[in-house]
Amino acid sequence: MKQVAAQLGVSTATVSNAYNRPDQLSEKLRERILRESAELGYYGPNLAARSLRRGESGVIGVMLADSISYSFSDPVANQLMQGIAEVLVENKKQLLLLSSGMTSAEQSSAESLPDGFILYGALQGNGFEHIKRTGKPVVVVDFEFADSGSVNIDNEQGAYNIAEHALQKEDNSQVAVLGLRLIDSSRICRLSQEDLSMPSQEISRLRLAGYMRAAEANKVSIPVDKIWHIPINSPEKAEVAAREALTSSPLPTVLLCMSDVIALAALRVANELNIAVPGQVQVTGFDDIPEASRSTPPLSTVCQQNLEKGRLAATMLLEGNSKEKVILETRLVVRQTCK
Amino acid sequence: MKQVAAQLGVSTATVSNAYNRPDQLSEKLRERILRESAELGYYGPNLAARSLRRGESGVIGVMLADSISYSFSDPVANQLMQGIAEVLVENKKQLLLLSSGMTSAEQSSAESLPDGFILYGALQGNGFEHIKRTGKPVVVVDFEFADSGSVNIDNEQGAYNIAEHALQKEDNSQVAVLGLRLIDSSRICRLSQEDLSMPSQEISRLRLAGYMRAAEANKVSIPVDKIWHIPINSPEKAEVAAREALTSSPLPTVLLCMSDVIALAALRVANELNIAVPGQVQVTGFDDIPEASRSTPPLSTVCQQNLEKGRLAATMLLEGNSKEKVILETRLVVRQTCK
DNA sequence: CTAAATTGCTTAACCGATTAATAAAGATTA
């Protein structure tokens, strides 16, 4: 900018104003500066310098509890990111994807650039403490965090609603649950009584509580050994667990899955084992990812408006009301796997 | 940093060295600085200031020809981004997602931060010219760009291979193509003779050329009015086109789809119309996205190693050999929709 | 016609680091 200013015979302040504050100079001079500086190969201010001086960068940091690549592989995270990205683009903000697992100094550097953060905890909202010390606005999604704003859903109620729907049927005698991250183990397993007694506020536990409440209301029981724990939301893991559940005896008549990825895996396994859905087993999901409407048969599930969640989180952050705690509505989506 | 230095009774240079060049001060002093500065609430250098001075930021920019949210919604882009993200995290780089469609000055600012760029053209590699003027290293994926490095596949050969495989069957008389972005139109339509004569180096055209070559080799023809143009790679659009193709007369016996998203849509439509796959129609895809192996029946397709593509692009960029032009191998993946 | 307000541009301090050059102190060598 200094060179450009010298070439054009004006001060750097004027060049700066040409780009940032059009009212500070004559329209004529402004146009000359914009035109001639472009000719000289200067197209606009440097971001590092600008944000150093201004104290803001126009960059929003998004950080996931899981690895960055998770944001591209999990359909739920995906939709959330889509919503976030849409709003940021509309507001001409850049999106910086932050990874965890760096040293304190690296973290600190990375976190020094963004003007604010969106944190996504998925099923384990922790590892974000250091974000606090930046003092910048933060909006979290799917968990609660200090006095930051948050976007959440009522997991217990959503789970209750779909379980209630499933358990009102005639043949509700054998209920099984394919749960996601219910306990702290990286292996697929069935729960034991003591697992259940460990208190937890994880969203998967809330969903389980919703299932339980619906079961109680319908006077059926969910045996502990019919509750599976799946460590991550991947189709492969889910298929393994689904195969266990659908080959266990007695055969479940209702299979409550804590995510659509799991439910879709269950549908594939049922198909493979020639188990009719919903004829022999009713299957429910959670999330309402795009694929849920395209499966055969289409999946009955709970819509948690992930796109909207992302949009809302980004909007809250940008509009500065990042103290609000919002609970989005879930919607029961009845398709074919459980009518 | 200035405050911290003053508090600890050392110079700012020493504090800086404590974080960046441990060999420049005694281990004892370094530890004291790291410890006490953290106590004072200072955890490491500010990124804007650092990159202003150093001329590098540790941030890599990724830019898509399509909108940013496309990178989260399209399965192919998704896998590519996953590969990129993995390598960047391994190398402790941050990932900045850049959107196009900004003013020149905004572009320029946004582009001033990253140390290098990965450009993904998908099916339309343009709108990236301004990146050149940064003079920073660039690696592009799925198209060619100035004298930058690139990661590509042989689309023509990949398409030839799968078409060849499909057309060697007995009933190869009626071939139809569900093409992606074959012409410049946002509507689904069949091609006309003049569309074909318009020269183009878009990857979809290369795939079409591969189909054509295979058809010729097998002495069958692909009628122009059996080639559909689909403007974007979305399940919804694809289903519409697939429905047209699968209700057209005569019914195609081979349906060559230019993406897995399209092929999977075709499978759904075929199922809905009670058309047996591969019994009545053989269906082929392209890409080998994760869903391709999970459909019923599993999709026969061309694997283009998207994850590897992303990893390679990122690696090339970081290792500085960003002039190389790499063509990755495609692999024929024969599953059930076309054996 | 003069005082006040406005317009248009410049000066200079500052944002928070990095690093070459330099100096002081301590260790080693002749």
Add this chain to the structure above:
DNA sequence: TAATCTTTATTAATCGGTTAAGCAATTTAG
């Protein structure tokens, strides 16, 4: 013991902008 080398820490310039304050020149108001 003096000369030289190392180690350790400091000084000060610099990265590329932004913006409050200031100063002419011009316009408006009285």
